Amino acid sequence: MLDDFLVRAALAAVGAALAAAPLGVFVVWRRMAYFGDATSHAAILGVALALALSIPVFAGTLVVALLVAFGVARLTGRGYAADMVLGVAAHAALATGLVAASFLSGPRLNLEAYLFGDILAVSKMDLAVIWGGGASVAALIGWRWQALLLSTLSPDLAAASGVKPERERVTLMLALAVVVAVALKVVGALLIAALLIIPAAAARPLSRTPEGMLAGAATVGVIAALGGLWAAWSFDTPAGPSIVCAAAITFGISALAGRLVGGRNG
Amino acid sequence: MSGLIEARGLTLRHGRREVLRDVDFSIEPGEIVTVVGPNGSGKSTLLRALIGALKPSRGKVTRQRGLRLGYVPQGLRLDGSMPMTVARFLNLPSRVEAAACAKVLDEAGAGDLAGRQMADLSGGQFQRVLLARALLNDPQILILDEPTTGLDQPGQASFYRQIEALRDRMGCAVLMVSHELHVVMSASDRVICLNGHVCCEGHPEVVAQAEEYRALFGTGTQGALALYRHEHTHRHDHAPGETCDAG
Numbered sequence: 001m002l003d004d005f006l007v008r009a010a011l012a013a014v015g016a017a018l019a020a021a022p023l024g025v026f027v028v029w030r031r032m033a034y035f036g037d038a039t040s041h042a043a044i045l046g047v048a049l050a051l052a053l054s055i056p057v058f059a060g061t062l063v064v065a066l067l068v069a070f071g072v073a074r075l076t077g078r079g080y081a082a083d084m085v086l087g088v089a090a091h092a093a094l095a096t097g098l099v100a101a102s103f104l105s106g107p108r109l110n111l112e113a114y115l116f117g118d119i120l121a122v123s124k125m126d127l128a129v130i131w132g133g134g135a136s137v138a139a140l141i142g143w144r145w146q147a148l149l150l151s152t153l154s155p156d157l158a159a160a161s162g163v164k165p166e167r168e169r170v171t172l173m174l175a176l177a178v179v180v181a182v183a184l185k186v187v188g189a190l191l192i193a194a195l196l197i198i199p200a201a202a203a204r205p206l207s208r209t210p211e212g213m214l215a216g217a218a219t220v221g222v223i224a225a226l227g228g229l230w231a232a233w234s235f236d237t238p239a240g241p242s243i244v245c246a247a248a249i250t251f252g253i254s255a256l257a258g259r260l261v262g263g264r265n266g
Numbered sequence: 267m268s269g270l271i272e273a274r275g276l277t278l279r280h281g282r283r284e285v286l287r288d289v290d291f292s293i294e295p296g297e298i299v300t301v302v303g304p305n306g307s308g309k310s311t312l313l314r315a316l317i318g319a320l321k322p323s324r325g326k327v328t329r330q331r332g333l334r335l336g337y338v339p340q341g342l343r344l345d346g347s348m349p350m351t352v353a354r355f356l357n358l359p360s361r362v363e364a365a366a367c368a369k370v371l372d373e374a375g376a377g378d379l380a381g382r383q384m385a386d387l388s389g390g391q392f393q394r395v396l397l398a399r400a401l402l403n404d405p406q407i408l409i410l411d412e413p414t415t416g417l418d419q420p421g422q423a424s425f426y427r428q429i430e431a432l433r434d435r436m437g438c439a440v441l442m443v444s445h446e447l448h449v450v451m452s453a454s455d456r457v458i459c460l461n462g463h464v465c466c467e468g469h470p471e472v473v474a475q476a477e478e479y480r481a482l483f484g485t486g487t488q489g490a491l492a493l494y495r496h497e498h499t500h501r502h503d504h505a506p507g508e509t510c511d512a513g
């Protein structure tokens with residue numbers, strides 16, 4: 001079954017969507033959208049470095065995403081305006097990656113594949129990385145779930161309950177780096193943040209608890225993954241952007257539905 | 267050590283500004299201590315250092331091993347990006363039984379709010395839910411940072427009556443930052459007057475007469491009134507006699 005490239009693509013898309021959901025809700029709750037952008041743009045630099053050093057692309061993107069995430073967190077912790085630091089980091093990372101990629105010669109580097117994803121070329125190895133990475137993200141966030149929720153609502157309340165908000169922030173940055181590395185092949189560096197934010201945002205109007213929103217984000221993610229892939233196949237459109245479009249449509253429907261049932265975001 | 271929480275030589279900086287300098291602090295079981303001081307005097311910073319949310323630049327904070335602590339932060343608002351019912355909120359960070367939730371909600375006067383969304387609560391309801399959460403796990407000490415911010419005056423009065431009743435029933439210590447002078451004067455065992463450092467402390471009557479306190483808030487009962495007026499811009503709420511006294 002895994003020999004069919006379309007089956008592999010579907011499994012990759014669903015795996016990436018499931019990996020993104022538990023992190024995506026926190027990106028929305030903690031207003032880390034720009035942070036996600038900065039980290040995922042850095043993936044291009046990771047790809048360039050990985051190819052230059054002949055190490056696996058997954059490892060390269062993981063390491064660079066980690067470095068950028070912690071570097072940005074450090075700078076904002078020192079009193080720089082978060083918005084400014086992220087604006088600098090997001091674009092500097094992307095530009096540096098593109099410049100670094102230009103030094104690599106030869107047919108090895110198809111830049112478009114890394115910017116927008118190359119899901120139809122997913123290998124069995126890629127699938128193992130995607131589902132393995134997704135499972136570790138789910139395990140990590142599941143383990144810290146309660147502490148993460150409280151730290152997100154109020155770092156002070158967390159501290160008073162013996163939770164260390166700083167440590168929970170590190171948890172999320174680790175998870176973010178893994179998701180970036182995992183989702184790169186599926187939607188590409190430019191649209192990873194969309195895969196994080198849109199399903200979670202779509203789930204918000206229809207949920208009453210954090211767990212409900214997580215389940216909703218995972219559901220929307222899977223629907224978008226399969227719907228987008230189907231659209232890409234039917235209309236011969238690029239798969240990664242099609243998946244994000246499908247997610248955006250689901251968001252629109254959910255926002256309308258939330259309004260109709262009198263949800264608070266209506 | 268005998269105190270539930272103790273601080274020795276506590277110094278804390280925000281950037282280059284020294285917010286707290288050489289603060290010694292201790293609170294005994296069952297004691298009610300109120301911290302007063304002008305805006306920016308480090309009251310909230312002191313409380314946050316005592317619960318472990320801020321790391322001292324110098325000095326040491328010691329909490330009794332296994333201390334059960336209930337904390338109500340100042341001015342917390344939730345923006346609604348996270349869906350969160352009151353009942354779910356009480357289950358953070360550890361799960362508690364539904365009966366325990368219902369009990370603390372009743373005690374805090376928020377019995378009917380369990381199913382509501384946190385972001386939809388009014389200011390007063392929100393404070394009561396925060397108090398309910400602080401009451402879980404039978405705390406040995408309640409730490410309240412201006413818990414009545416955003417409440418109208420009847421709301422404030424009933425909130426403090428509730429705190430007193432709770433202390434009497436549960437025997438927990440209470441440490442609070444408050445501007446409500448009637449609370450400072452009647453219910454506190456000890457008042458700490460803070461302005462970056464501890465200006466003076468002791469029985470409320472004694473502190474009200476202390477020179478350092480007068481220097482910060484004016485003199486005598488007028489001092490009390492000055493502080494009161496300082497925090498409440500609605501002068502027309504005061505009886506004319508009071509205003510004359512103060513002037």
